[in-house]
Structures are given as C-alpha cells and as structure tokens.
Amino acid sequence: MDRKEILRQKKRIVIKVGTTTITYEETGNINLEKLEKFVRILINLRNKGKEVIVVSSGAVGVGRAALGLGKRPDTEAAKQACAAVGQARLMMIYEKLFNEYSQLTAQVLLTKESVTNEECRKNAKRTFDELFRMNVVPIVNENDAISVDELAYGNFGDNDTLAANVAEMVGADLLILMSDIEGLYTDDPKQNPRARFIHTVVRIDEKLERMAKGASSDFGTGGMSTKVNAAKIVTSSGADMVIASGDNIYAINDIMAGKKIGTLFLSKEHGKAVEDELSPERAQFRRQSKKARKSENQRSS
Numbered sequence: 001m002d003r004k005e006i007l008r009q010k011k012r013i014v015i016k017v018g019t020t021t022i023t024y025e026e027t028g029n030i031n032l033e034k035l036e037k038f039v040r041i042l043i044n045l046r047n048k049g050k051e052v053i054v055v056s057s058g059a060v061g062v063g064r065a066a067l068g069l070g071k072r073p074d075t076e077a078a079k080q081a082c083a084a085v086g087q088a089r090l091m092m093i094y095e096k097l098f099n100e101y102s103q104l105t106a107q108v109l110l111t112k113e114s115v116t117n118e119e120c121r122k123n124a125k126r127t128f129d130e131l132f133r134m135n136v137v138p139i140v141n142e143n144d145a146i147s148v149d150e151l152a153y154g155n156f157g158d159n160d161t162l163a164a165n166v167a168e169m170v171g172a173d174l175l176i177l178m179s180d181i182e183g184l185y186t187d188d189p190k191q192n193p194r195a196r197f198i199h200t201v202v203r204i205d206e207k208l209e210r211m212a213k214g215a216s217s218d219f220g221t222g223g224m225s226t227k228v229n230a231a232k233i234v235t236s237s238g239a240d241m242v243i244a245s246g247d248n249i250y251a252i253n254d255i256m257a258g259k260k261i262g263t264l265f266l267s268k269e270h271g272k273a274v275e276d277e278l279s280p281e282r283a284q285f286r287r288q289s290k291k292a293r294k295s296e297n298q299r300s301s
C-alpha cells in the first residue's frame, strides 16, 4: 500500500489554509496571487470530479491588517471585532475569485455547538450535503465574532481541529492542512535545528504527541499540537491527513498525485495495513486473535 495508491483515489477532500498561507507575514494583508492560484487549484479539482470543502483561517489577521492594528489584539472583544471585519473581506475576495470561473461558493460559519450538539451537527451535515448536491464549494471558518472557544482558549475551535471535525462530519476521505511549515518534525525546527522530518505517521502515540509544540509565528495560532489533535480525529474516522507547506500552494496537486510531499498521517485502517506489511508475524497474530475473539463470542452467546 503506497502513498500514490492511497491519495490518487480520494474523492471528498477538506483543505484547510492557515493564516500564514494566505497572508503576507510582514503586513498581514492577503496574498492575492496565492489566493488566486489556490482557487484555481480548487476549481480544477472540481473539474476532475472531486468534492472540496475549504476551511479558511485569516479572519482575525486580515481584519487586524485592515484596521491598521500593529500588534496582535489582546482583548477578546478586539479579536472578535477584527474577525468580523476580516471575515467579510476574506469572503468578498474568495467570492470574486471563484466568480471568475462561475463557481458558486458558500460561507459556513460554525461554532462548537455545530459539532458537539447532536441537533446542530445534524443540521450542519445536512447543509453540507445539500451544498455538495448543488455543486457549491463551501468555505468554512469558525464564527469568531460570537464564539469564544478558539479565540479565548485556543483549543476546540482552532481551525485545525475545526477542519478535522468538518472532515469527520461530511465523511471526507482526505484532510489537507496547508501550514507555514512542510510537515511534522521530531521537534519544532524553529527552536531545535536537530529536529528531523517525519514523512509518514502510521500510528499516533504519546511520544509523537509530545513532539508537536505550539505556534511560533505572530499570526499562526495552534502550532503542531492542534494539527496532531486534528490527525487523531481524522484518522479515527477512517480518513487520511496530510500536512504540507502553503509556501508552494501547487503542492496540493502534488499531494493529490501521491508525491512524497509533507507528512502523511495514515487512517487507522491504512496504518494497520502498513504495519502488517512491515511485519507479517504481527499480521498473523492479529488475525489469530480476531478469530479467537470471534469464536469466544459465539460460544458465550
């Protein structure tokens, strides 16, 4: 089971772009050239028959730049006001770019309840299903102007976790996180020059979780720890996940073609298959234990 085999057949894909991918670090303004390329890549994926959902960060950063705030806003109200300004601007630009190719988009702003409350989750899923049926590309973000989960606590709603929850909700088979770094290292390479790159993650354990630290830039939020958290959600739901650098936005095409770009987190099922390929004895032991459990269950029922 190789990367090409796994990635080329993906059908429903969630792609998350971080603030650092779509804005200029020095100014916080939107990188229009990159956003335009990104939109073309998305439309091309649709032309190939794939279904895509975008999870786009950037509301706070873009709002902060638009309002001319030099430093990161330090009150919740200021961050939320930035998000309200920035989200509208961001959507206006996405809308304009998609419109050039007559592709309809939709803004879907979610809150924690959209995922944790069963009724809201059902509604959100129904909306996504309908949007897919209508050939619309949903552009998702957290409803930052009213939600405090992400802005205040930096966990649930950070967009890495949000993207994972959306991928799980819509039954996506692949989540791609475009970041300011090419993937997962054994430690934060910005702090530790001896950190080594990890191409494939077969299984997420505590050791791996400890490697992933927080964000180091002024605009990024979650860092690697929220990405590994996202990988846990996604790989348990049966999908694979890739983290890659948004510096080269065309990397999305290479990922879809199965090239060795970024860090691939294998779904639990694929991870087991790879482990079994590496160790046939282990595969045999697993099969035998499964058989023993089955006959034990049959005896006791």
Ligand SMILES: Nc1ncnc2c1ncn2[C@@H]1O[C@H](COP(=O)(O)OP(=O)(O)O)[C@@H](O)[C@H]1O
Pocket (backbone or CB within 6 Å): 018, 019, 020, 021, 178, 179, 180, 181, 183, 184, 185, 186, 187, 188, 189, 190, 211, 212, 213, 214, 215, 216, 217, 219, 220, 221, 222, 223, 224, 225
């Ligand atoms: N083990 C690690 N491997 C790679 N990057 C890491 C690791 N631990 C922490 N990081 C940091 O995570 C950052 C990426 O996350 P973040 O700043 O939230 O950006 P984005 O939202 O664009 O993905 C990297 O720039 C890096 O400094």
Ligand SMILES: N[C@@H](CCC(=O)OP(=O)(O)O)C(=O)O
Pocket (backbone or CB within 6 Å): 017, 018, 019, 020, 056, 057, 058, 059, 060, 061, 083, 141, 142, 144, 150, 157, 158, 159, 160, 219, 220, 221, 222, 223
């Ligand atoms: N929802 C927030 C961004 C949250 C977030 O996770 O940001 P990032 O680390 O840039 O992906 C916004 O749109 O500004």
